[in-house]
Amino acid sequence: MDVCLGRRDMVVKHIQRKLQEKSEKHTAELHKLGLIAAKVELPPNVHVLPSTPQFLGMNTILQSPETQQDDFVFYFDRLASILIERALDMTQYIPTSVETPQGNKYLGLNPLGTVSAVAILRGGSCLETALKRSIPDCITGRVLIQTNDASQEPELHYLKLPPRLEEHTSVLLLDPQMSSGGAALMAVRVLLDHGVQESRIVFVTCAAGETGLKRLTAVFPKINVIVGRIEEEGEPRWMEKRYFGC
Known part of the structure; x- marks a missing residue:
């Protein structure tokens, strides 16, 4: 014994x-x-939204500790909708023509294939209201990645991806905040391991540290990144707490 x-x-x-x-x-x-x-400088595949008066105004409301939760959710959803719509510019389209009610021909575009999304829990769920407003029938998946307090490493705890994800023309990866980039790096790796082409991944975040963005794009240079604003390095996650009220 x-x-x-x-x-x-x-x-x-x-x-x-x-x-x-x-x-x-x-x-x-x-x-x-x-x-x-x-x-290095931020690469061209990192698309930071322009600081328009409207965008700065919404961020001011979101940053203020005096903002009530209902108002926070309303303006966060507005800002998230802008991010999602910008991300859709990164997807693929094909030329098409339709006949208008007036009998004229309109030359436009149709999506090339399926656009799906994967939320990095729990924060990524904050972006799903805006996602459903932009793409009501969007197919979604979930990954839960948490940082180990002892090792400070990201760990995969839960995974549920849509079937045949590798066939989708674009996959939006959603997370409202990114600091070191560890969780985003692991999430992209998970998608690649499930057959998603790197160039079809669009990472969407409201705020991110510059170092984390550079790390992410250094490892995965073919993905596109949509970011609302560049935040201070090491800023703790707070958006999902304000959004969900806990």
């Missing part, structure tokens, strides 16, 4: 050591990416 317990302890310690080595390697790689990112 003592021999069995000793062997089990050895196995447990071996696994713990390997996990610790993996954690240290991951942290070192993120740090290395941060050093590289600090030396």
Whole structure:
């Protein structure tokens, strides 16, 4: 019995050591990416919304601690709708023509295929109201990625993706805030592992740190990123708490 317990302890310690080595390697790689990112400009596939008076006004309301939750949700949904509509500019379309009620021909565009979305829980759910207003029949999926407090590594806890996701022409990846980029990196990796082409992924976020954006696009240079504003480095997540009231 003592021999069995000793062997089990050895196995447990071996696994713990390997996990610790993996954690240290991951942290070192993120740090290395941060050093590289600090030396480069934001690439052209990062699309920051212009700071129009309307956009600045909505962000002022959202940032104010005096804003009531009902007002916060209303203006957040407005801002999120702008982000989703901008993301749809990144999807693929094909030329088409229709006959108007006046009998004229209108040359326009139709979506090339299916546009779906995957929300990074729980924050990504904040963007789904705006998503459904823009694409009422949008197919959606979920991933739950949380940061381990001890290792500061992102961990995948839940995954539910739409069937045949790899056949969709565009997949919107939704998360209202991004700091280090760890969760976004893992979420994109999950989509790639399920057959989604990198160039078909559009990451949508209301606010992101510049270093996190550079890390994400350094690892995945073919994705498009739609971001509302660049926030201070290391800003804690707060949008989903204000949105859901808890």
